[in-house]
Amino acid sequence: xxxxxxxxxxxxxxxxxxxxxxxxxxxxxxxxxxxxxxxxxxxxxxxxxxxxxxxxxxxxxxxxxxxxxxxxxxxxxxxxxxxxxxxxxxxxxxxxxxxxxxxxxxxxxxxxxxxxxxxxxxxxxxxxxxxxxxxxxxxxxxxxxxxxxxxxxxxxxxxxxxxxxxxxxxxxxxxxxxxxxxxxxxxxxxxxxxxxxxxxxxxxxxxxxxxxxxxxxxxxxxxxxxxxxxxxxxxxxxxxxxxxxxxxxxxxxxxxxxxxxxxxxxxxxxxxxxxxxxxxxxxxxxxxxxxxxxx
Amino acid sequence: xxxxxxxxxxxxxxxxxxxxxxxxxxxxxxxxxxxxxxxxxxxxxxxxxxxxxxxxxxxxxxxxxxxxxxxxxxxxxxxxxxxxxxxxxxxxxxxxxxxxxxxxxxxxxxxxxxxxxxxxxxxxxxxxxxxxxxxxxxxxxxxxxxxxxxxxxxxxxxxxxxxxxxxxxxxxxxxxxxxxxxxxxxxxxxxxxxxxxxxxxxxxxxxxxxxxxxxxx
Numbered sequence: 176x177x178x179x180x181x182x183x184x185x186x187x188x189x190x191x192x193x194x195x196x197x198x199x200x201x202x203x204x205x206x207x208x209x210x211x212x213x214x215x216x217x218x219x220x221x222x223x224x225x226x227x228x229x230x231x232x233x234x235x236x237x238x239x240x241x242x243x244x245x246x247x248x249x250x251x252x253x254x255x256x257x258x259x260x261x262x263x264x265x266x267x268x269x270x271x272x273x274x275x276x277x278x279x280x281x282x283x284x285x286x287x288x289x290x291x292x293x294x295x296x297x298x299x300x301x302x303x304x305x306x307x308x309x310x311x312x313x314x315x316x317x318x319x320x321x322x323x324x325x326x327x328x329x330x331x332x333x334x335x336x337x338x339x340x341x342x343x344x345x346x347x348x349x350x351x352x353x354x355x356x357x358x359x360x361x362x363x364x365x366x367x368x369x370x371x372x373x374x375x376x377x378x379x380x381x382x383x384x385x386x387x388x389x390x391x392x393x394x395x396x397x398x399x400x401x402x403x404x405x406x407x408x409x410x411x412x413x414x415x416x417x418x419x420x421x422x423x424x425x426x427x428x429x430x431x432x433x434x435x436x437x438x439x440x441x442x443x444x445x446x447x448x449x450x451x452x453x454x455x456x457x458x459x460x461x462x463x464x465x466x467x468x469x470x
Numbered sequence: 471x472x473x474x475x476x477x478x479x480x481x482x483x484x485x486x487x488x489x490x491x492x493x494x495x496x497x498x499x500x501x502x503x504x505x506x507x508x509x510x511x512x513x514x515x516x517x518x519x520x521x522x523x524x525x526x527x528x529x530x531x532x533x534x535x536x537x538x539x540x541x542x543x544x545x546x547x548x549x550x551x552x553x554x555x556x557x558x559x560x561x562x563x564x565x566x567x568x569x570x571x572x573x574x575x576x577x578x579x580x581x582x583x584x585x586x587x588x589x590x591x592x593x594x595x596x597x598x599x600x601x602x603x604x605x606x607x608x609x610x611x612x613x614x615x616x617x618x619x620x621x622x623x624x625x626x627x628x629x630x631x632x633x634x635x636x637x638x639x640x641x642x643x644x645x646x647x648x649x650x651x652x653x654x655x656x657x658x659x660x661x662x663x664x665x666x667x668x669x670x671x672x673x674x675x676x677x678x679x680x681x682x683x684x685x686x687x
Contacts, residue, residue: 176614176642177509217504219618239616242640246614249606250518332527445527446583446601454521454529 178250180214181243183207187223188240191230268297268452271307271319274372275399276439280418281320283466288459295452304374311444317453320460322437324378332445334457337465340417341375341435342427346409351428358432363388366411368402369395375437379414382435418466473560473671480552481667493624500618501664507645510612510662517543517651518610522578522600525586530600535574540658540682541651542573542675545602545613545644547666548581549589550630557646557669562595564672571679573650578602580644582637605642613645613662650678658682 186196187207197207215222222236232240272281285297300310304321308331311319320336327333343357351357362383367390369376383390393411396402403422406413414430416437421427441460443453484490501507511517521531535541544561546554561568561575568575575597581589582601590599600607608614617625622632622641633639648670650659659678661670 176506176609176616177612178609181609213504217500217506218616219500239640242638242642245638246605246609246640246642249604250610443527446523446586447527451521454531457529 176214176217177210178247180210181247183210184214184222185240185244185247187211187230188232188236193225193230268295268450268456269300269315269317270297270456271300271302271310271316271321273304273307273319273321273374274301275370275374275416275419276320280465284460284463287463288456291459292452292455295455297456303372308442311442314444314447317443317450318456319442320439321442322374322439324375324437327440327442330444332443334441334443334461336439336441336460336463339437339439341414341430341437342417343412343430344403344406344415344421344425344427345412346407347424347426349412349426351412352426354428356431357428359383359386359388359430360432362390362412364390366391366393368393368405368411368413370399370402370413370415371395371397372399373415375414375435472673473557473669476556476560477553477667477669480556489624489627493618493621497618497621497666498664501615501645504615506615507613507647507662507664510645510647510660511649511657512660513657515657517541517649517655517657518607519655520607520610522602522607524601525590525599530576530598535576536651536653536655538574540573540653540679541649542568542575542679543611543649543651544575544577544670545608545611545647546577546579547643547646548579548585548630548635549593550625550628550635551666553667553669554579554646555593558589558593558595560672562593562597564676565597567676568672568679571676572683573675573679576600578607578644580605580608580632580642581635585635602644604638605640605644608642608644611644611647611649613647614642615645617641617643648675650675650682652682 183196183200186199187193190196190199193208194204197204200207211223218239220235221233222239223230224233288297300316302310304323307316307319307321310316311331343351343362345351369379369392394405399419400422402413403425407422407424417429441457517532519533521529524530532541546557549555558577565575577597577599579586579599580602582603586599586601589595602608605614617632625632632641632643645662645664646666646669647662649657652658659675
């Protein structure tokens with residue numbers, strides 16, 4: 176089958192009239208008819224039926240039409256992809272970002288992507304990595320930016336983006352202010368607030384136990400701002416990723432001995448149907464220079 | 471033994487399968503009447519750019535590959551086809567010669583997902599296998615066609631489910647075809663045949679690449 180044959184067939188599907196279709200495609204009616212006939216021969220059945228002055232699709236034509244539309248659309252995209260993304264209209268990319276990444280961190284990336292590809296609209300979903308992973312598998316998301324403490328399941332395609340240390344956050348006036356960094360053992364005896372949205376949430380219990388450091392958990396919440404507000408108010412300390420947006424009045428120091436860090440990655444499902452918009456985004460995010468932490 | 475000898479052996483083996491032979495002859499006469507592949511990319515044509523996922527799920531852009539040197543683009547139907555398997559293995563056996571002659575091999579199939587990884591792993595292939603999702607690249611090269619119902623039924627009889635492999639019900643598959651494209655994106659060798667039992671001989675591919683390399687000095 177050839178591209179022009181498919182184009183002509185789809186034009187007849189639209190107009191239900193060979194003459195008008197030929198006009199729309201800028202060819203003679205006999206040329207269009209011949210092309211459609213060749214396509215029908217190869218497909219192994221009549222796609223269109225002419226009855227007196229009316230033309231309509233056969234059942235076979237109706238079945239094949241979406242497949243032909245899809246392959247034609249993809250050929251147009253394949254060419255566009257390689258040349259320029261600027262002609263992509265109303266493309267929608269569904270991106271998932273884990274909630275602990277924070278808007279500020281993403282703003283730079285999204286701005287750059289929009290500057291490079293203004294035709295591509297991106298819908299952003301927030302979620303915990305487990306939920307984002309499920310959405311990727313179900314096809315509700317095209318890509319996700321997230322981390323996984325134990326590494327990702329084999330079924331995912333993972334492209335590491337950057338590494339992020341964990342910090343200890345504490346209120347103004349806390350003893351940790353006087354140190355350039357906080358050792359894990361230094362945290363012993365502190366009151367602790369657990370950030371439930373953090374994929375490392377449950378990781379801390381094991382980690383602290385491993386280093387024989389006892390903390391008293393006084394509060395847990397999915398709300399980043401509540402946790403930080405309560406830390407600022409003196410309720411205790413928490414651990415958070417170094418690029419988190421911080422409330423004013425919150426002190427932070429890097430956790431050391433050992434350092435704890437997470438690898439933030441771009442995650443996709445291998446073997447999935449892709450779009451030029453996705454290819455564009457993968458290209459941008461791979462080249463993007465993530466801002467360094469002030470710490 | 472040349473690839474042609476190996477394929478000939480297969481043809482002889484399959485001659486006794488009457489159902490297969492009927493479907494095979496029907497397919498060839500249909501493709502011949504429809505003039506399938508007659509307007510495929512030819513010498514001197516510009517290869518359209520494309521981006522396709524590989525067996526590891528990474529996106530591979532033809533432009534990026536061309537910047538590094540000539541490409542050998544080989545369309546195959548899938549690892550369900552014994553002729554495709556022989557060809558893929560013969561290409562692997564000739565890979566060092568292909569590379570020495572300056573070429574980079576790409577194999578393109580309508581198979582998706584695990585069928586790609588299976589093909590690569592089981593056949594121990596070290597070159598790129600790309601998934602032509604929805605057949606767009608095959609169409610761009612002018613080698614795509616719809617497998618007739620009779621042929622698909624015969625395949626189903628052997629447990630080959632094209633819809634499951636392709637992730638769609640279109641039944642579109644490529645003619646076996648091999649193209650050599652120079653760094654400028656121009657086709658310098660084209661082998662296209664409606665007979666899926668016929669394939670480009672690796673020795674011919676190597677010779678064409680060598681000619682390209684020597685001629686471009």
